[in-house]
Amino acid sequence: MSFRDPKEELIEHLPALRAFALSLARNGAAADDLVQDTVVKAWSNFERFKPGTNLRAWLFTILRNTFYTGRRKAKREVADVDGIFAAGLAEKPAHDGRLQMKDFRRAFEQLADEQREALILVGASGFSYEEAAGMCGVAIGTIKSRANRGRARLTELLELEEGDALEMTDNATMAVLTGNNNSSI
Numbered sequence: 559m560s561f562r563d564p565k566e567e568l569i570e571h572l573p574a575l576r577a578f579a580l581s582l583a584r585n586g587a588a589a590d591d592l593v594q595d596t597v598v599k600a601w602s603n604f605e606r607f608k609p610g611t612n613l614r615a616w617l618f619t620i621l622r623n624t625f626y627t628g629r630r631k632a633k634r635e636v637a638d639v640d641g642i643f644a645a646g647l648a649e650k651p652a653h654d655g656r657l658q659m660k661d662f663r664r665a666f667e668q669l670a671d672e673q674r675e676a677l678i679l680v681g682a683s684g685f686s687y688e689e690a691a692g693m694c695g696v697a698i699g700t701i702k703s704r705a706n707r708g709r710a711r712l713t714e715l716l717e718l719e720e721g722d723a724l725e726m727t728d729n730a731t732m733a734v735l736t737g738n739n740n741s742s743i
Contacts, residue, residue: 571614581678582625596621619693665715673708
């Protein structure tokens with residue numbers, strides 16, 4: 559059985575890595591740095607990758623671990639209490655429809671980190687619950703619970719009623735809300 563060279567396959571996963579990094583970091587520049595750190599770590603550790611296994615899951619795990627390691631280190635840094643710097647970095651998207659993207663982002667940011675992570679992995683990124691559980695180092699039931707609680711909380715925050723039509727053009731966002739992981743990022 560022949561396997562593709564993971565160094566060649568890596569490039570195909572960059573858009574999904576960027577989307578996941580953006581959902582964690584909530585800042586474009588920080589997300590780009592996180593993806594770059596992930597690629598450097600993966601590239602320098604390809605001898606540890608087992609051919610025939612899921613390269614995408616391996617890369618997402620590296621990205622996730624890099625993010626949380628950085629957060630632990632950042633706890634020792636001075637926070638932007640007034641939000642002046644963060645406000646200057648935010649870019650409001652131009653998204654039409656009943657449910658505006660900025661409303662979704664605002665609601666999504668209010669979710670617990672674990673719920674947001676689960677929704678991105680199983681909703682927007684298309685990983686199975688089993689794959690997401692493996693990447694996060696938790697039981698499958700835990701990932702399912704986090705995703706379901708996250709969706710319920712989003713529905714509440716967005717004041718959606720059962721049967722409401724969602725007029726969104728962003729497939730990844732729809733996948734997060736509905737649990738349909740047939741989206742492409």
